[in-house]
Amino acid sequence: MGSVNEFYSVEEFNLECKWLIDPKHLFVGPKIGEGAHAKVYEGKYKNQNVAIKILHKGETQEEIAKREANFSREVAMLSRVQHKNLVKFIGACKEPIMVIVTELLLGGTLRKYLLKMRPRCFDMHVAIGYALDIARGMEFLHSHGIIHRDLKPENLLLTADHKTIKLADFGLAREESLTEMMTAETGTYRWMAPELYSTVTLRQGEKKHYNHKVDSYSFAIVLWELIHNKLPFEGMSNLQAAYAAAFKNTRPSADDLPQDMALIVTSCWKEDPNARPNFTQIIQLLQHYLSTILPTKPVLSLRIFTSDTAVLPPESPGTRALMAKCDDSTETPTTPLENTPSGIFFCFNRCY
Template identity: 75%
Template sequence: MESGNGFYSIDEFRLDAKWLIDPKFLFVGPRIGEGAHAKVFEGKYKNQSVAIKIVQRGDTPEEITKRESRFAREVAMLSRVQHKNLAKFIGACKDPVMVIVTELLLGGTLRKYLLNMRPGCLDRSVAVGFALDIARAVECLHSHGIIHRDLKPENLILTADQKTVKLVDFGLAREESLTEMMTAETGTYRWMAPELYSTVTLRHGEKKHYNHKVDAYSFAIVLWELIHNKLPFEGMSNLQAAYAAAFKNVRPSLENLPEELARILDSCWKEDPNTRPNFSQIIQMLLNYLSSVSPPEPMIPPPIFISKNTVLAPESPGTSSLIAVHNSSGETPRGDIMENKRKGCFFCFSQCY
């Protein structure tokens, strides 16, 4: 249950039985990620490969209350939204420690994928295809009244074939409120909407009024990054980037971009949140762009019969085939090599905690 201040009490928190995992069937493997308040491990749950997020409770009573509330809120939201571009929620438990279990995505973060590709860039159609994945995930959240508040390449994970992007980490997400004040300075400065930032907030930690349009701004910064494969606001620190965007209306350059893509970016990062499009509109704009650059191929009827001398035209691979799987050396790793990299020791959860 969420209180008037936007916090959940973990004592009041009740997880539907179908989402409650049994820790004795949970096995923890190698660590695959780490944030300020949680660590993520590869693991097994009832012979299913999973990602295990273990949330640290904190040291002080204030920290413990805050993190328990965030955990309860994250689980409550994960359990009620399902979409092919959101990491699938498998379950959670709060004792002996706070644990969230989701599907294991083996393609790595979008950040790592782009870094491995530099100085090259994604094919533009592939970049926009990834952007569509992201937009559809956020549209689903918004349809359930949820704001993500932390859209960035680190929170976007690729599937094993690296053809699909899924949005993860609801740690900063929350239900949208039209009347309540919500925490400012939420998210990561470089991708943070300007209305979330203020010098007053830095000093006093005050709350502000804002809405789901903060995600549209962050989405635009991610889309720009997908297209250019450069760090937005390059040469600035995270704080400098947030200050420039909020108080000087600075945005990444739109030079040398097709007019339609430039128009999408410009509309999404408008200074006035109310003039930014919603994600249904963003999806339609992206689809319009893709249809203008990649018209549908004509249908080729299949041959009536096939002889040993017949040469078949290759199946059209679609835009996803333009994605190359890169490792740090630029080579395309074989599946068995990737599998070997993931092998490691797994420990029974109860042995660790």
């Protein structure tokens, strides 16, 4: 059996000075998310509101090596991708513990926004506008050789005004969720490309033999959900949905979609990955479709709803999709940021 380093290819952590966070300027506030391997807090860095992800080191030598390797890969990826539709990376540090700092988005996750709206649906202009945000972020990731692998509403964050969507958790090792009594893997099955869920592939040890087109499939499911505001594969469990998609070629119904939109959605979730469009093509298809319906609405109305009800107010501050969905259970509040002692990493002993 090989060593831990042979299994996880742990490399020396080298962070450019411009991305190195000084812990003395970090102040930790309320916890807003939690996964099996990390916790996320609201905080401040040099008077800037941020999301602070604190990673657990692990107990065994193997766990420590694996999590350090994942941390290094995550930081390396975040530091090289900057785009208006990706959550902005601010910096990181490895000592005294592993910490990643990103911008704090106040609009919450797309998942929670959709749940608040039900049974209402987005106006088609709104749905396409959001879809273009997602597709542009994905196009940029793919241009840098990064496959998201976990595209779903929980990993899509909204700005405070709900006008822009940004991708989070892109290209990262999946974290097991501690909420909703399911693992992160189970939670992603509903949006998972069929080639990622195949007992034949797993038996042959080829689970990594897939390409960026897995994201096109997941995008199709998200787009369907944006339009219908319903859970895809409704009535099925997560595992049933994944099994039906992978082995029965089952998909959500596109019968009630306009013909051109149905073509976009169904082409993205085709069983053959090579037959799915890439995100450059997806953007072109969405822009063309948007141009065909724009005469009925002014461009500036991109964030209105079909209901007469006014746009919902922004959610409470939080970046729930930076890790898992935030548990709504009652938390013991931490000291407000304005009362945080200056020059220390506050509340590590109590909340980490």
